[in-house]
Amino acid sequence: MANDVENIDFNKINTEEVEKLLRTDLDIGLKEAEIADRRKEYGFNEVPEKKPNPILRFATKFWGLTPWMLEFTVILEWMLGKYLGRSGVFPWWK
Numbered sequence: 001m002a003n004d005v006e007n008i009d010f011n012k013i014n015t016e017e018v019e020k021l022l023r024t025d026l027d028i029g030l031k032e033a034e035i036a037d038r039r040k041e042y043g044f045n046e047v048p049e050k051k052p053n054p055i056l057r058f059a060t061k062f063w064g065l066t067p068w069m070l071e072f073t074v075i076l077e078w079m080l081g082k083y084l085g086r087s088g089v090f091p092w093w094k
Contacts, residue, residue: 010018015026024030030038061067 008021013021019026023034062071
């Protein structure tokens with residue numbers, strides 16, 4: 001069945017054709033035996049959850065307007081010779 005219906009656009013065919021392709025009845029549904037057979041053949045109707053890569057997730061924190069402004073400010077302060085110790089935040093740090 002999977003090979004028969006993989007490339008079909010179900011939005012373009014009528015309900016009766018869909019019922020025939022999927023071997024079901026919309027009024028009755030599937031019998032328990034048919035459900036068990038399809039679960040054996042195709043598995044559960046689940047989408048596996050993708051876990052995000054922690055390194056990429058961390059790297060995305062530095063991508064965007066606010067991080068770019070902060071990075072630009074740090075580079076500009078470094079180029080102008082204004083370091084954190086001279087700003088008054090940490091007066092003992094030179």
